[in-house]
Amino acid sequence: MLASAPYLLAVLGIAFAAPQSAPKIKERVHAPRDWINVGAAPTNHVVPLRIALPQSNFQELERHLYEISDPDHARYGDHLTKEEVEELVAPHPDSVHAVNEWLAGHGIPEGDCVRSPAKDWITVHVPVAKAEAMLDTKFHVWKHAKDEDSVVRTTSYSLPEHMHAHIELIQPTTLFNRITGHRATFRFSGAQEEAPAATSGTITANGQEVDASCNTTITVSCLKQLYNAVDYVPAATKKNSIALTGYLNQSANFADLQQFYADQVPAAVNSTFNVTFINGGVNNQTLSAAGAEADLDVQFALGIAFPTPGTFYTTGGSPPFIPDIDTPDDDNEPYTAWLDFVLAQKTLPQTISTSYGDDEQTVPESFAKRVCAGFAQLGARGVSLLFSSGDGGVGDGDPDPETQTCQTNDGRNVTKFIPGFPASCPFVTAVGGTIHIPEVAVDFSGGGFSNYFARPLYQEFAVTEFLTKQLPKGTYEGLFNPAGRAIPDVSGQADNFRIFFRGRAGLIGGTSASSPSFAGFVSLLNDARLSHGLPPLGFLNPLLYTRGVSAFNDITSGNAPGCGTPGFNATVGWDPITGLGTPDFGKLKDIVL
Numbered sequence: 001m002l003a004s005a006p007y008l009l010a011v012l013g014i015a016f017a018a019p020q021s022a023p024k025i026k027e028r029v030h031a032p033r034d035w036i037n038v039g040a041a042p043t044n045h046v047v048p049l050r051i052a053l054p055q056s057n058f059q060e061l062e063r064h065l066y067e068i069s070d071p072d073h074a075r076y077g078d079h080l081t082k083e084e085v086e087e088l089v090a091p092h093p094d095s096v097h098a099v100n101e102w103l104a105g106h107g108i109p110e111g112d113c114v115r116s117p118a119k120d121w122i123t124v125h126v127p128v129a130k131a132e133a134m135l136d137t138k139f140h141v142w143k144h145a146k147d148e149d150s151v152v153r154t155t156s157y158s159l160p161e162h163m164h165a166h167i168e169l170i171q172p173t174t175l176f177n178r179i180t181g182h183r184a185t186f187r188f189s190g191a192q193e194e195a196p197a198a199t200s201g202t203i204t205a206n207g208q209e210v211d212a213s214c215n216t217t218i219t220v221s222c223l224k225q226l227y228n229a230v231d232y233v234p235a236a237t238k239k240n241s242i243a244l245t246g247y248l249n250q251s252a253n254f255a256d257l258q259q260f261y262a263d264q265v266p267a268a269v270n271s272t273f274n275v276t277f278i279n280g281g282v283n284n285q286t287l288s289a290a291g292a293e294a295d296l297d298v299q300f301a302l303g304i305a306f307p308t309p310g311t312f313y314t315t316g317g318s319p320p321f322i323p324d325i326d327t328p329d330d331d332n333e334p335y336t337a338w339l340d341f342v343l344a345q346k347t348l349p350q351t352i353s354t355s356y357g358d359d360e361q362t363v364p365e366s367f368a369k370r371v372c373a374g375f376a377q378l379g380a381r382g383v384s385l386l387f388s389s390g391d392g393g394v395g396d397g398d399p400d401p402e403t404q405t406c407q408t409n410d411g412r413n414v415t416k417f418i419p420g421f422p423a424s425c426p427f428v429t430a431v432g433g434t435i436h437i438p439e440v441a442v443d444f445s446g447g448g449f450s451n452y453f454a455r456p457l458y459q460e461f462a463v464t465e466f467l468t469k470q471l472p473k474g475t476y477e478g479l480f481n482p483a484g485r486a487i488p489d490v491s492g493q494a495d496n497f498r499i500f501f502r503g504r505a506g507l508i509g510g511t512s513a514s515s516p517s518f519a520g521f522v523s524l525l526n527d528a529r530l531s532h533g534l535p536p537l538g539f540l541n542p543l544l545y546t547r548g549v550s551a552f553n554d555i556t557s558g559n560a561p562g563c564g565t566p567g568f569n570a571t572v573g574w575d576p577i578t579g580l581g582t583p584d585f586g587k588l589k590d591i592v593l
């Protein structure tokens, strides 16, 4: 009797802390090409596990989002507050309880748990050995073949069967994606240091008179001429603001911005932007530390939207790191670090542009969906999100055709076009690229069809028209998912942008250029709405694909090769290389007022 008493207590203790069920695989992936397993992870290496609890009412959030983004709905513009959004994404109390018990059963006290405002994410820092026990897996150090970046990851993890309903995903586990700047096509040219050639004459394009020099050098003035916004004067600068996101240690340089303003937007000289630091992000003002992507984004978005106040979000958290010492792994997926931060803010900029992305297939589907749900929350709160569509046409964005792979990552190595994420998230506006005047599709404009996200209703008509009337029957069959969310939504000039970088002028290009400049015009539209006492535009796509269609310049020639094919063609109507086309600000303004 005496001997059995403590035994009984112990059994009860375990049973109380965590009712057990057998571990069952929650997620299994194939490590993407180029990641090499170089051995077991050090057991004391600290992993910041982010646990996603199911957002029990996300469908309801989505319904609200579509109603308030539909210009024909009575609730158009009736955006939700931070608290309303949080209530809709809050996990069910049963899930909160079950996860608490599971964590307690692994000896993790409440005090070690960091919870998001909606309580739908829990972050705990645990050593590899503990993470392996919790997830019934083994972590390894993986090195990237191309640049030696290292990460601590696993290709599968398990949870007790009864926990599957209460945990949507846990990362970083199977996440091997590498956020990259859409910069592959940046062609910095020192030959363009002098001011753009004196304007000699004008060209008529999109029904506008445009300086002839704009055919070879794009400036803020060129874009305002081409997109019909020359005379617009922002008036809601006390309420309106625009933001750019920076990742990968990119610094936006104040001195470069001043030179740019002196060159292109003289009235803006001496004005600047705010920098918001997230998760150890940097903004080093040493001229030689300026980032081309950050300089481009800030100069064109703020140059177009001036005097609208601007913010540069600089988010840290990316490889490389040294996984052999017991410092915490800091390669948290940076979009989630950014989302955590912005979703926790009471007030948000009305327009935000991001020029970064990944091959969709390198982001586990569960994770892509959860990040996309975060973008939906921002849309519901009235934020317009623009993302560059990528620089690889239908391909994987690798500018080198020799190493460009268009093969699936599912172990079968089937040849497929490679769409980009987050552009493929249906709750953001994906921006492709054009070049020259008259405008034609630029040959690198990223486009195609998602393999994760179904085609949203708002683009059903436009995309079906393309698939049935423009794309010759049977073209590229099997290479893309015709039922998927199609990108891009819109486009804009994307090459020969004149910026100042590290003290020198030069030309640069990529959908990295079209997204922030398109965002500049969206910010002006928000200005028009706010100055008329109307709410901001929020999630744009339901508007763009209905009333907006007639306010775009349809781009009907050019193609963007990739995966050893000529890719899709720009055609009459929507197409998967220029979307609905490039904006006519004047017409859009009339539509949104």
Ligand SMILES: *[C@@H]1O[C@H](CO)[C@@H](O)[C@H](O)[C@H]1NC(C)=O
Pocket: 203, 215, 436, 437, 438
């Ligand atoms: C602009 O440049 C392109 C490419 O060189 C050329 O095809 C086009 O004719 C030029 N446009 C005008 C109006 O000269």
Ligand SMILES: *[C@@H]1O[C@H](CO)[C@@H](O)[C@H](O)[C@H]1NC(C)=O
Pocket: 266, 267, 268, 269, 270
């Ligand atoms: C910018 O600031 C400098 C120094 O204070 C001043 O001399 C200059 O006039 C200002 N320029 C503009 C356009 O405000």
Ligand SMILES: *[C@@H]1O[C@H](CO)[C@@H](O)[C@H](O)[C@H]1NC(C)=O
Pocket: 241, 272, 273, 274, 309, 310, 311
């Ligand atoms: C920067 O932030 C401050 C404080 O929040 C605000 O007053 C100011 O208007 C902001 N400036 C810009 C350029 O966004």
Ligand SMILES: *[C@@H]1O[C@H](CO)[C@@H](O)[C@H](O)[C@H]1NC(C)=O
Pocket: 284, 285, 286, 288, 289
């Ligand atoms: C800023 O960048 C410069 C040039 O790369 C570097 O020497 C300096 O250490 C950096 N400063 C900080 C605080 O990182």
Ligand SMILES: *[C@@H]1O[C@H](CO)[C@@H](O)[C@H](O)[C@H]1NC(C)=O
Pocket: 249, 251, 282, 284, 289, 319, 320
């Ligand atoms: C970040 O940039 C700074 C220059 O600003 C450089 O000194 C540092 O090595 C970079 N860090 C990483 C991780 O790339």
Ligand SMILES: *[C@@H]1O[C@H](CO)[C@@H](O)[C@H](O)[C@H]1NC(C)=O
Pocket: 033, 411, 412, 413
């Ligand atoms: C797929 O490609 C990878 C990387 O090139 C290779 O290791 C693997 O053996 C291939 N699998 C098949 C089924 O061909």
Ligand SMILES: *[C@@H]1O[C@H](CO)[C@@H](O)[C@H](O)[C@H]1NC(C)=O
Pocket: 470, 471, 472, 475, 567, 568, 569
């Ligand atoms: C693109 O247009 C060319 C010329 O009209 C045509 O031959 C080709 O089939 C088209 N390709 C696609 C994918 O639509």
